[in-house]
Amino acid sequence: xxxxxxxxxxxxxxxxxxxxxxxxxxxxxxxxxxxxxxxxxxxxxxxxxxxxxxxxxxxxxxxxxxxxxxxxxxxxxxxxxxxxxxxxxxxxxxxxxxxxxxxxxxxxxxxxxxxxxxxx
Amino acid sequence: xxxxxxxxxxxxxxxxxxxxxxxxxxxxxxxxxxxxxxxxxxxxxxxxxxxxxxxxxxxxxxxxxxxxxxxxxxxxxxxxxxxxxxxxxxxxxxxxxxxxxxxxxxxxxx
Numbered sequence: 001x002x003x004x005x006x007x008x009x010x011x012x013x014x015x016x017x018x019x020x021x022x023x024x025x026x027x028x029x030x031x032x033x034x035x036x037x038x039x040x041x042x043x044x045x046x047x048x049x050x051x052x053x054x055x056x057x058x059x060x061x062x063x064x065x066x067x068x069x070x071x072x073x074x075x076x077x078x079x080x081x082x083x084x085x086x087x088x089x090x091x092x093x094x095x096x097x098x099x100x101x102x103x104x105x106x107x108x109x110x111x112x113x114x115x116x117x118x119x120x
Numbered sequence: 121x122x123x124x125x126x127x128x129x130x131x132x133x134x135x136x137x138x139x140x141x142x143x144x145x146x147x148x149x150x151x152x153x154x155x156x157x158x159x160x161x162x163x164x165x166x167x168x169x170x171x172x173x174x175x176x177x178x179x180x181x182x183x184x185x186x187x188x189x190x191x192x193x194x195x196x197x198x199x200x201x202x203x204x205x206x207x208x209x210x211x212x213x214x215x216x217x218x219x220x221x222x223x224x225x226x227x228x229x230x
Binding site: 037039045046047048049052060061062063064096100101104105106107108110111112113 | 164166171213217221224
């Protein structure tokens with residue numbers, strides 16, 4: 001059974017870079033069948049897709065965040081990461097990592113989520 | 121890329137059927153058979169309950185069903201139960217190989 005777990009700082013200062021890691025167990029990032037995804041949820045709000053990356057190196061990002069987002073894979077560690085630059089209070093959210101079934105566009109396994117607060 | 125439109129809330133009595141709509145456009149819901157639905161309880165992660173418009177993952181109750189007509193996808197919950205009280209989100213492939221979510225619907229069991 002695939003399991004995902006987010007980790008990273010829970011507090012980030014405005015204008016700095018938010019960095020999170022998702023550790024994957026029970027499955028390999030090197031599998032070409034999946035895309036590795038980040039989604040966020042502002043407090044009390046709905047889900048917002050951030051982007052995903054494939055083992056091949058291809059990435060796709062939400063157009064509204066594209067200029068500030070980078071997703072990367074570390075296959076030896078079986079982890080993938082999210083970097084979001086120039087954060088503001090509007091980036092305060094619970095951040096989820098998830099696995100997307102390639103070509104089918106659904107997210108079948110999710111991490112528990114981690115709250116990141118942007119505040120000085 | 122605009123969020124898909126869902127009603128903020130839907131309610132029903134135990135045993136009833138309810139339907140949640142998900143309105144998109146001809147650039148997402150209307151063009152791809154790639155709509156998925158997620159159930160989320162407060163404080164937890166979303167769970168996939170429908171994919172490819174109508175398909176259920178293993179372990180998901182048959183009381184959940186999906187459909188699509190034009191630019192609108194729908195999730196129907198039959199035989200409503202107390203445990204169905206949760207938030208529900210639709211999601212679709214959109215242009216440029218991106219994903220777009222709906223705003224979410226809170227289901228209340230009366």
